[in-house]
Amino acid sequence: MTRAFELETLKIRMNDADLQLLDLHQRIQRALRALILDGALDPGMKLPATRMLAKSLCVARDTVENAYVQLHRDGFIVRREGSGSYVSKTIGTELRGAARRRMKLQDQKQGANEPGSGLSRRGRMIFESGGVTDQQAIKAFATGLPETRSFPTDVWERLQRQALKDYRSHVLLHGDPQGAEPLRKAIATYLNLERGAKVSPNQILVLSSTRQALFLCAQLLVDAGKAILLENPGYFGAKKAFESAENKIVPIDVDSQGIRTDLLRADRSGANCVYVTPSHQYPTGATLSLERRLDLTNWAAENGGWIIEDDYDSEFHYDGLPTACVQGLDKYNRTIYLGTFSKTLYPGLRMGYMALPEELVSAFTYARSIMDGHTPQILQLTLTRFMDDGHYNSHVRAMRKLYAERREVILDAINKHLEGIVTAVRPKGGLQIPCLLATGWSEQETIRRAATAGVMLPGLSRLYAGEEKQQGWLLGYASLTAYEIEAAILRLSNSLRKK
Known part of the structure; x- marks a missing residue:
């Protein structure tokens, strides 16, 4: 038995957020198309006359007529002079066939909608290994970030x-x-x-x-x-x-x-x-x-x-x-x-x-x-x-001097506030400080505690291959002011020493 035309369903579809920027006749056309594709309008169903639908939607008749014309051009409806407009039976047959094919495919491949499905062997390997995440904001102690706030x-x-x-x-x-x-x-x-x-x-x-x-x-x-x-x-x-x-x-x-x-x-x-x-x-x-x-x-x-x-x-x-x-x-x-x-x-x-x-x-x-x-x-x-x-050379020289000063600040702060927790390895250069955890401290636990204090601790062990991994952190400092370094180290110390 053919269902009656659902006017309220059409109105709901027309108010979808993704249709709000379209012209009114496009919203009507897109909403009707969606109802046909979803099977809410049966194949062969007679659509309301343009005058009647326009009155129900409180729009001009030409607006509905333009929507019907486009649906007819696209093959979603057929129009018979003196009879009216109908949902295309051909579209309905194709939709039912597509639905059956989708159900069959789902039966054959359970879990096909899981993330990473349908990829090549290399694609699955890349997906499963994960990507590389870059820090998109200045935060203690993200690695690889230079000073950007004073860039000319x-x-x-x-x-x-x-x-x-x-x-x-x-x-x-x-x-x-x-x-x-x-x-x-x-x-x-x-x-x-x-x-x-x-x-x-x-x-x-x-x-x-x-x-x-x-x-x-x-x-x-x-x-x-x-x-x-x-x-x-x-x-x-x-x-x-x-x-x-x-x-x-x-x-x-x-x-x-x-x-x-x-x-x-x-x-x-x-x-x-x-x-x-x-x-x-x-x-x-x-x-x-x-x-x-x-x-x-x-x-x-x-x-x-x-x-x-x-x-x-x-x-x-x-x-x-x-x-x-x-x-x-x-x-x-x-x-x-x-x-x-x-x-x-x-x-x-x-x-x-x-x-x-x-x-x-x-x-x-x-x-x-x-x-x-x-x-x-x-x-x-x-x-x-x-x-x-x-x-370029001028900027590099200025940054070299600035980073050398910030290196001393973070080394002093680590020695002052994190004694007994980590030992900082004094680097000859670079933008980060390797820190080795003392016996009895867990890298993962320190990372977890630091996160509660708003501090990022890039782990050192993830950079090792094999079973022998050094537990510790790699602290980026170049993008932080002296005050930010001192404050972050103090927050980190308090979070780690909290019982």
Whole structure:
């Protein structure tokens, strides 16, 4: 038996929040369409005459007529001259068939609506391993956040206006996947002068981030199922990138001199790539000794391998001069250098770069062009001027001094308020402090208690592979004022000592 037309149901559908911005005839048309698709209006059902429905809805007849016309064009209703308008029987048959197919599919695949269902094997692996979460607000003691509140935005905005004026509509077009040539020149000059590198602008590839660089390395240098050597402990972002490419992670332990090259040489996994943070090991803060740097380059040459050197925060070295990068020492050209502006400028810029051996440049550029095309040209050209005019080096020097002061503040606060709980490892540089928990303290329990006091404690153990994990924290301090550091450490102490 055919159901009667439900006027009140139509009125309810017309008042749905997602229809409120539409014209009135569109709201009527969308509401009727939804009722037909849901099966609330039976196939073959006669719809009210336009005059009658218009009167019931208190709208003009033309409004309803326009809605009916569109439904007829889309095939949801049929109109018969002298008889009226009816819900299409064809649509009804298709809907009933689709409903039966959906029910059959649900019977065959229980749990098909669960998160992660329908993904490929690689997709499921990525989903199950989780993503990488970035802190989107300044909070004690999130890692990887530089000082942003004192960034010279007025200078940046002025340079951006100049770039727009000089390049005009050119910056609105697609850019070179390898990066704007002026910026590549500025980066190459900086690396050669400040980091002891040996690169030309043609070897630079401008990217959105270090993670994108790692993803490219994982895709282009290591086959699925093959091994990749990573520092232990090490940067979890690198681990995620290589796992997503189905690479086998082989951890190589580090000590006070950085990655142990004796273990590197003893490895029998067949790996041809090693990921390292030689200038400031993440998270221990160790600096790779010169002897091991040279041994690392010899290992790569002897095995036809690649060194992926992540120089993520070497600009911020506080005790003496920073060590020259491995790339500049590598006479065999087996080193891929990764750099980022997220730490030296601000993370929202989303810009990093690679310095590649010449034989890899084309392949990496092609792969990058497939991923996201290019980095926004206006940002590249603004950054170029920022570097060429001396603002970049000036800003880095100012931040280096500021971070050195904040390092002393957090070390003093830890020694004063957290004695007997953790021991802070004094880093030579960087934006975070490794802290080792004393015996009897649980990392997870301290993290839980700190959260109740509004303090974030990034755990240290998650950065270790294998069963032997160091319990502790990695406290980011660069984005916090001296007052904020002292206050947060005091809140943390009170929350941990509370019985």
